[in-house]
Each structure stands twice: as C-alpha cells, then as structure tokens.
Amino acid sequence: MERVVELAAERLDWLFRGLLEHWGPQHWWPGETPFEIMVGAVLTQNTAWTNVERAIANLRRADALDAEAIAGLSPQALAEHLRPAGYFNVKARRLQAFCRWYLAQGGFEALRAQPTERLRAALLDVHGIGPETADDILLYAFERPVFVVDAYTRRLFARLGWIPESTGYEPLRRAVERALGPDVPRLNELHALIVQQGKTTCRPKPRCAACVLQAQCRHAGLPGSDGTTAREDR
DNA sequence: ACCCAGGGTCATA
DNA sequence: TATGACCATGGG
Incomplete structure (x- = not known):
C-alpha cells in the first residue's frame, strides 16, 4: 500500500500524446467558477x-x-x-x-x-x-500541480500492466507527478483524457478493438477484451 | 433487469 | 491495515 511505484516518464509521455491525439483537448473542469x-x-x-x-x-x-x-x-x-x-x-x-x-x-x-x-x-x-x-x-x-487518481486511472494503468490493481492512492499519485513534473496544464489534461478513455473505451467491459493504446497494452486480446464475452474476472 | 457512474465514511476482524 | 456495507439517482 505504501510501496513506491515507478512510472517511466516516457511511458506517461506516450500515454498523454496518444490520448490527446485521439480525443483532442478536453477543456476541463466543467464549471464556471x-x-x-x-x-x-x-x-x-x-x-x-x-x-x-x-x-x-x-x-x-x-x-x-x-x-x-x-x-x-x-x-x-x-x-x-x-x-x-x-x-x-x-x-x-x-x-x-x-x-x-x-x-x-x-x-x-x-x-x-x-x-x-x-x-x-x-x-x-x-x-x-x-x-x-x-x-x-x-x-x-486552485490550479496546483497535483495529479488526480481515480478508478479509471487505476483500471487503465493496471490493464496496461504498469501497476498492480491494488496500488494505493498516494504512491500512484506521486509516481505520475514525478514522471510528468509540476505542469498544471498537462496534469489537468491527462486526468481529463483518462476519464474520457475510461468512459468510452477502457470500460469495465473493455472495448479493446477500438482502443488507441491496444498495441502497447497487455490487456488487449485477453478474454472479454472485445466486450462480447464476460468480464475477465469471471 | 441489470450494470455502472470522475468516492468516502464507518464498523468490524 | 484491510475488507465490506452503506449511501441513491439516472442513463445505457
């Protein structure tokens, strides 16, 4: 739970660029003030x-x-x-x-x-x-340079094979912040893109056939990864 | 008729 | 420290 998590900067760069190219800027957060x-x-x-x-x-x-x-x-x-x-x-x-x-x-x-x-x-x-x-x-x-970890982040990173599903909040947050650096616009955009990816593609029943990340994802091709069969845990 | 959604608290072992 | 029940509406 408190073991240090390592995430190479180039992996995060690859993820960020791939998602941004595919989905475009997300203009987060939805809210006026x-x-x-x-x-x-x-x-x-x-x-x-x-x-x-x-x-x-x-x-x-x-x-x-x-x-x-x-x-x-x-x-x-x-x-x-x-x-x-x-x-x-x-x-x-x-x-x-x-x-x-x-x-x-x-x-x-x-x-x-x-x-x-x-x-x-x-x-x-x-x-x-x-x-x-x-x-x-x-x-x-407050536009502070922190990374927001959510269920989508953990699911996506676990399927990519980057972390165990059980990774705790703080270790994962620190790892992404270390890899990305204190770059508020990028931290903002990355979380927003991960949410988009999680909602549309890396869902509980993943749609790997439509996923921009499938070439580098350990999960692609696994049972259930086309969304037509049961989830992988059954 | 399910399953799921941009979590957190509280009780229990 | 770690798991599980609980909270509740609305869309697919």
Whole structure:
C-alpha cells in the first residue's frame, strides 16, 4: 500500500500524446467558477456528471450556488436540491461541512494564499473530502500541480500492466507527478483524457478493438477484451 | 433487469 | 491495515 511505484516518464509521455491525439483537448473542469468546481468535485463522488449538472442547476435556480447560501439552508432543503446527484443526504452534509470550512478559512482568496501541501491537508480534514476530491479541488479550482487518481486511472494503468490493481492512492499519485513534473496544464489534461478513455473505451467491459493504446497494452486480446464475452474476472 | 457512474465514511476482524 | 456495507439517482 505504501510501496513506491515507478512510472517511466516516457511511458506517461506516450500515454498523454496518444490520448490527446485521439480525443483532442478536453477543456476541463466543467464549471464556471472555482467555487462551482469545488461543489462539483463533492457532488461527482461515485456519480455520473450528468446527474451532478442537474443538482448544480437546481442550486443556481434557487440562487444558492455560493458558500453562504449552502451553509444557511436546512439539510433537508439542500438535500432536495441535490437529489438528482444521488446520495443526497450524504452529500448535503458533506457540502455543508465544506462550505462552513470554506467560510471559516476566509474564502477563495485566503485559501489561495496557502501552500499546496498545507491546503491539501486542510481539505482532507473536512468531513467528506477524501484524496480524490481534495486533488480535484487543488488541480481544477486552485490550479496546483497535483495529479488526480481515480478508478479509471487505476483500471487503465493496471490493464496496461504498469501497476498492480491494488496500488494505493498516494504512491500512484506521486509516481505520475514525478514522471510528468509540476505542469498544471498537462496534469489537468491527462486526468481529463483518462476519464474520457475510461468512459468510452477502457470500460469495465473493455472495448479493446477500438482502443488507441491496444498495441502497447497487455490487456488487449485477453478474454472479454472485445466486450462480447464476460468480464475477465469471471 | 441489470450494470455502472470522475468516492468516502464507518464498523468490524 | 484491510475488507465490506452503506449511501441513491439516472442513463445505457
């Protein structure tokens, strides 16, 4: 879990270039302001983005897309707005915990003055903010040079044969950051491209025949890799 | 009628 | 420290 993971820089370059050429720039994060990006980061936990958009639209329609309004709503009223995003009771509590913290810290400008590691630790102390949500916020709202590891990343890298499926969050994050360097636009684009690849091609039932990476992927050609048979674990 | 989605917390062994 | 239950809507 805490073993150091090694990822050669040229492998990451190859991945980045291949995905970028195939999919084009992804223009992430979908969100208009840093605060909206942070709200989206919480709401998208284990949830399809289309559902998150509905919840954010509800907040906007209620003129409640700011920290004071969200913190001031009753948990029940907030949960109603969040309903389309799923887990609405859980997320209402998490969003209010986040907004109370955000206001107590003095808002965006005050937070932006903090060094990345300190900000990251503070985010992780907020109830409902785990490593991925914290890194979403750091990268896409505060434009800090961190890599966001998600389920797509782990699945893709494991199928490529680069890491064991069980690799922990921090070792994987460090490995990618080491290989890519502190390049915010590239860290932004790589995560976005991996999500695109994971949603369309490197799915739970992979579509290896349509995959730009198949020539270098250990998984291509395995049972189930054409998506017509059962998953490889059955 | 399934399976899945840009996770995190909490209880248990 | 590591696994498992739980949270819940909406699209394919």
